[in-house]
Amino acid sequence: MTGTGRASGRRFDRDHGVTTQALFLLSQLGSSRREAYSHATHYEPVPVEAFCALLARVSSRFVRAATFVDVGSGMGRGVLLASEYPFKQIAGIELSPALHAIASANLAVAHSLQTQCRDVRLRCADARRTRFPKGNLVVFLFNPFDEVVVRAVLERILASRSERDEVLLLYHVPVHRDVVAEYAGEIIADTADGIVVRLTRSREGRDPSASRCSAVSRSLRNR
Numbered sequence: 153m154t155g156t157g158r159a160s161g162r163r164f165d166r167d168h169g170v171t172t173q174a175l176f177l178l179s180q181l182g183s184s185r186r187e188a189y190s191h192a193t194h195y196e197p198v199p200v201e202a203f204c205a206l207l208a209r210v211s212s213r214f215v216r217a218a219t220f221v222d223v224g225s226g227m228g229r230g231v232l233l234a235s236e237y238p239f240k241q242i243a244g245i246e247l248s249p250a251l252h253a254i255a256s257a258n259l260a261v262a263h264s265l266q267t268q269c270r271d272v273r274l275r276c277a278d279a280r281r282t283r284f285p286k287g288n289l290v291v292f293l294f295n296p297f298d299e300v301v302v303r304a305v306l307e308r309i310l311a312s313r314s315e316r317d318e319v320l321l322l323y324h325v326p327v328h329r330d331v332v333a334e335y336a337g338e339i340i341a342d343t344a345d346g347i348v349v350r351l352t353r354s355r356e357g358r359d360p361s362a363s364r365c366s367a368v369s370r371s372l373r374n375r
């Protein structure tokens with residue numbers, strides 16, 4: 153994170169009376185969920201500017217029709233920022249009970265947000281095993297876990313979509329973009345803030361868009 157990111161993160165905490173600015177390894181938290189932690193990265197909150205820049209790539213029409221899901225919601229900065237957008241619903245899924253507790257407290261005390269969505273639900277769970285909300289989704293990842301879990305989570309999300317549902321993935325620090333490329337139907341943005349990708353349920357050979365999909369995959373892999 154840049155110095156500016158940390159400074160604006162501290163300002164975010166001060167302005168809204170919350171605690172989200174911190175950096176530590178999950179192993180420092182201690183837990184019974186050892187296997188899941190072995191795939192996890194660390195806790196760090198998304199820089200405010202990067203989050204807003206990624207969400208600016210999503211049309212307001214889609215936002216109004218979608219549920220926002222922060223997969224690995226940590227202390228809740230992503231869900232608090234998302235609440236300033238008119239999503240139908242917002243969900244945060246966090247593995248660590250300690251971080252989940254802080255996020256819940258933050259949600260209860262946060263003030264001075266320009267709230268546009270009040271239906272915010274936080275869940276303490278392993279994203280590989282939890283049920284994702286139905287309908288259109290805007291899924292947010294800030295490098296939460298390794299490629300094994302990225303794949304498992306994308307499979308789980310897509311397997312539970314209906315034919316008409318759309319899924320946009322916002323991936324900040326997209327370390328495992330190769331895996332995302334396998335599920336990408338369209339790249340909406342690829343910037344220093346991360347990637348915004350429309351996911352597709354169809355794999356090669358399953359759907360007429362398969363050839364376009366391959367081109368998208370190659371393009372994401374080659375960047």
Ligand SMILES: C[S@@+](CC[C@H](N)C(=O)[O-])C[C@H]1O[C@@H](n2cnc3c(N)ncnc32)[C@H](O)[C@@H]1O
Nearest residue numbers: 192196197198224225226229247278279294296
């Ligand atoms: C880099 S932090 C991002 C926090 C938050 N999304 C934000 O942007 O402020 C990644 C988070 O993913 C969580 N995480 C890692 N593996 C997970 C899993 N299998 N299920 C749910 N959360 C997980 C970690 O505990 C950590 O809080």
